[in-house]
Amino acid sequence: MKKTLLLCFIHGFKGNESTFGDNYAFTEHLRRLVAAALPKIEVKAIVYPKYETRGDLGECVGRFNDWLLNKVIDLEVAAGAPSPTIDPSVHVILIGHSMGGIVAAETAITLASEQPIHGSTNPATDDNPKPNAAGAIPTPPPQPPSPNSLMFPYIQGVLAFDTPFLGISPGVVAHGAESKITTASTAISQLSGLTGLWGGARAAGAESSAMRNPPAPALPAPDRNDRDKPAAANKGGWGKWGNIAMVAGVVGAVAATGAAAYINRDQISQGWSWATSHMEFVGCLARKEELRRRTAYMVRLNEELGVGFGNLYTRLGKAASSKTSSIGTIVSGQRTFCVVPQRDQAGDWREAINDKATDEIEAHMAMFEPKENPGYERLAMNARDMIASWLQNDWYESSFGDTIRA
Secondary structure, three states: OOEEEEEEOOOOOOOOOOHHHHHHHHHHHHHHHHHHHHOEEEEEEEEOOOOOOOOOOHHHHHHHHHHHHHHHHHHHHHOOOOOOOOOOEEEEEEEEEEEEEHHHHHHHHHHOOOOOOOOOHHHHOOOOOOOOOOOHOOOOOOOOOOOOOOOOOOEEEEEEEEOOOHHHHHHHHHHHHHHHHHHHHHHHHHHOOOHHOOOOOOOOHHHHHHHOOOOOOOOOOOOOOHHHHHOOOOOOOOOEHHHHHHHHHOOHHHHHHHOOOOEEEEHOOOOOHHHHHHHHHHHHHHHHHHHHHEEOOOOOHHHHHOOOOEEEEEEEEOOOOOOOOOOOEEEEHOOOOEOOOOOOOEEEEEEEEEEEOOHHHHHHOOOOOOOOOOOOOHHHHHHHHHHHHOOHHHHHHOOOOOOOOO
C-alpha cells in the first residue's frame, strides 16, 4: 500500500495561517523538499485553521486533536486501509511555530499516554519544593504512563520552530527593558494584577475579581472560509510587545515576563479579561516543572517509540550587537528567543541564524519570510533533513506503489 506522510502545521500565540508565509509558501516549500527526500511515500501538507490562543491550553489541545483525528480518518478511508489503528497508512509530523510547538508536543504526549503534561503539576510546590513540617521534601507528581505504540493518529514526529520548550530567554526582556524603563510608573500597577497567573501571591481582591470575570475558554478552530479574511497588519497580533513585559524585567519577574512578552500592548486597553484569558494560554511558560516534564517525555517518546523531536530555534546574527546596560552585557552570539538546553537531553535542537534581524522577537516572527530571514533556505533544508531522518524505519520501507514525485 502506498503510504502518506501528513505534515500538519500549527501556528503560535496570536498567529494565523499566514504565519507560515503568504499563501502558505513555506508549507508547500517544505512539502516539496520532504517529498523529494522520501520518494516511496506521498507527502501532504495541511494547516490547522486559525484558532483562539486563549483560555485553557488543554481545551485547545483537545479541539486540535479532534480536528486532526477527522482529517486522518478521511485519508485512511480514501486509502482503503484495512486496519488503520494497528497498521496505519498515514503517519503525521506535527509542525508548530512558537506556542504551536507546545500544542504539538501536548498532542503527541496525550495520544501516546492518554495523560497530558499540562495541568499535572502544581507551580506553587513543584517549581520550588520545600520541606514539610516533618522536614521531608514532598513527593513529585507521578510521571505519565508508558507510551503506547498503537496511538491513533500515529505521530511520527514533532518539529518545532522557535518553541520555548524550556522557557523564553531572559535576554528577550533584558535587551528591551532599558528603552521602556520610563513606562514603569504607569505599568507597574497593571503588572501586579498578573501575579495570580504564576502561582505567586494572590490578593483577596484579585481573587474575587477573577471569580467575577472567569477567563474565556479556548474556542474551536473556525471554518476554512475564515482564511479569506485579511490578516492583521501587526503580523499575527504581536505588534509592539508592551510595557508589561518591560516592567516585569525591570522588577525581576523574569518567569512571569516569559509569558508576558507575548502581550500585545494595544490589547491591554480592552480590559484584563482579554489579557488574563490569553495569559492563561501561555501561562505554561512560567511553570518550570511542567516545561521540564513535557520535554523529558518527548525525549522518552523518541527513545522508546522513535517519535522524532526537534526544535529549530532562532539566534541573532550579524545585525545584532552586544549591548551593555544597567541590566548587564548581552553577547550577540547568544541572543536567542528560547532558553536553549545546556546539559539535559531535550531532543534535536538546531540554531536558525538570522543575520538581518536586530532583536529576538523580530527574528522569531520573520522565520518564514525570505525577505526578512536570510537563513530561510537553510531553515527549510534543516527541517527537511530532520523529518527525513525520522522516516528511516520499516513503515517507510514497506510503502509501495507508484513513485511519488514532488
